[in-house]
Amino acid sequence: MKPPANITFEAVTKVFATGARVQTCFADLSLTCEAGAITTIVGASGCGKTTFLNLAAGLIAPDAGTVRFSGTPITGPHPERGVIFQNYALFPWLTVAENVGFGLRIGGKKTQERAASVERLLNLVGLEHVANALPKELSGGMKQRCALARALATAPRALLMDEPFGALDAITRARLQEELLRILDQQPTTILFITHDIDEAVFLSNRVLVMRPYPEQIVMDVEVPYDRNRTSDIRTDREFARIKKELWQAL
């Protein structure tokens, strides 16, 4: 397995032209997501979080500047950069196991060759008992686990997560956050995490960035001191509360 790699934004500019109106999303934005770390961007909706993630995914191209992965300019999507979408984006006609195996199938692996990897991933995310279920039969939390397993199947060196737990209830969300940290222990990757939930941002991240709409862009950059073996206990910490307060003020 290839080691995690960093994502670098170098003087990136992105504008959207809708009809006669030209709207700047970012101008001259530079930023590095460190290899193997969890970097989280928090911000109100419409401030450009998804656009930022889509640039890193290679789903859209910058108008100026370069986005690099492991030093190489990104020219399009690649399975070494997995993406988790907010609305899960599971293929509804495929079973859970088939969804998880999709990336391997694209990569040319035959059904038998895929079986062992798929089984390992289903166990990792705890979906082995619904391997043959269709997405419509799953709860929101299970759908997002399935999406996570699907993204991990191609052994990505980075995982880009766009408000992945945004549609879940608070209890499920808290569980999945802990679960995500445990899973990343087993399969380390660079994480770019997007959320509008400050608690989630502080709990998961090594570093939290606060984004505001252009021209403000990144208004705060905070290191979170906890190590990767953190548990929900830290949520009641003084330090945890202090960081949250600081972030709230920046938002």
Add this chain to the structure above:
Amino acid sequence: MQEDSIESAIVNVPPQPRITQTKEGAVTVATPNDQHQLSHQKGSRLRATKAAVILTGSILVGLAIWQVASQLVGSTLMSSPSQVVRWASSYGLSNIMANAEASWRRVLVGFLAGSAAAIPTGLLMGWYRPIRTAFDPWIQFFRNVPALALIPLMILLLGIGETPKYVVIAIAAFLPTTVAVLQGVMDVDRNLINAAKVLGAKQRQIFRLVVIPSASPVILVGSRLALGSCWGTVVAAELISSKSGLGYMSSEGQLYFNVPEIYLSIILIGVSGLLMDRAMYLLQQHLTKWQERR
């Protein structure tokens, strides 16, 4: 997984025996799970039986009204069900089947040919904008010309054999199917395409593994409409020019003033159309099981 252990814990609460009295007065003892399933099964079976009884009753009452009405009217133009049955048995099952077979064959050949042409056309139109722009005016134009209107021209062009019928029916299938395939492709969720892209899928793979399955429910709805349109077209084509088929039976009945034959052909046309539509519906349900239904 913690969340799921909670979820399954909810499902697997130690079953509490529960004593209940059903509407019919029977007292049952069942665990909540069992009871739920049992009453559900019993309920749906009961409903199915009820529906079958009502359906049979409805058909019998309808036939009875028809019989009485035709006797009251006493007109030669209103055959009674018994007259139709009597005429059918004198005409012979093999003759009836030969006509039915002719119509079914024309519909199936035309429908399959039309669909086979429509699916690639619609897919290409949906996927490539220039192709869509070029084809769209023609599809829109011919969609507004009923295939029936082409029958006289096709007979002149292709003679009076089977070919013009196949062609007209194929056209009747082609247009609604093309429009449905096009719609299906254009409506594919961008998120699913992006999900495939980030997993490394190239254009061809996206097309085969995402676009086609995603569009299939809309395509199947279009096929069902197309089959209905084919059936209407074949009957009309047989009325105009044919020496066989269910439509021909009707025009033969008119020609020789054989009223029961007209009634029989109407019944067979209705039943055939209904069977085709049901078959298509079942296929559609089977192939789109994965869809979320309200």
